[in-house]
Amino acid sequence: MGRRGRADSSGRLRIQAVSGLVLWLLLGATLGVSVWFFAGGEVPEGQRVVADASLSEPRGTDGLMVWAYVLFGLALLVSLAGVLAKFVARCRVSPRSALRSLLGVALVVVVLALSWCMGSGRPLEIPGYAGGENVPFWLKAADMFLYAIYALMGLAIVLIVVFGIARRFK
Numbered sequence: 001m002g003r004r005g006r007a008d009s010s011g012r013l014r015i016q017a018v019s020g021l022v023l024w025l026l027l028g029a030t031l032g033v034s035v036w037f038f039a040g041g042e043v044p045e046g047q048r049v050v051a052d053a054s055l056s057e058p059r060g061t062d063g064l065m066v067w068a069y070v071l072f073g074l075a076l077l078v079s080l081a082g083v084l085a086k087f088v089a090r091c092r093v094s095p096r097s098a099l100r101s102l103l104g105v106a107l108v109v110v111v112l113a114l115s116w117c118m119g120s121g122r123p124l125e126i127p128g129y130a131g132g133e134n135v136p137f138w139l140k141a142a143d144m145f146l147y148a149i150y151a152l153m154g155l156a157i158v159l160i161v162v163f164g165i166a167r168r169f170k
Helices: 015-039 061-093 095-101 103-118 136-168
Strands: none
Touching: 015 061, 061 095, 095 103, 103 136
16 A cells, blocks of 8 residues: 555555645645735735724735635535445445435534524614615525524534533433
8 A cells, every 4th residue: 555645556546645635735825825814014004995994904815704704615516426425335225224314414504594584684774884685685695694603513512512522412
């Protein structure tokens, strides 16, 4: 068997080497964008988009936000690809088991739907803001993501505690 990053006996790269390389590339790009944000200077006062032009605005703000969107999109894409690959692999062996593997996705969809219903579409009073995102759809979407994060983090904490306690009694 070859060393890490080399081809194994079947001629394919080992997944650990590829994922490690991707991790280091993403980490390097994140570090570069972060340095640009913190050390790239400020936008001149006349070009600032903040409500109070006397407040500082780093030059790299837009780049940092775009990079955050790229990372979010990649995480979503990889997660969906993993769920789909697992579903297809299980479907070959046992269709019933494959349907059970989609329960996690169904739970997330239910949490998103409930949190969408709980969200407010009332426009916000934002001094100096003239953008088009202060509309009911985007306001409900922002609330949906916030409520979903709260619910899933709460669920994660409860599961950590429950499984930690259950492990003590084994």
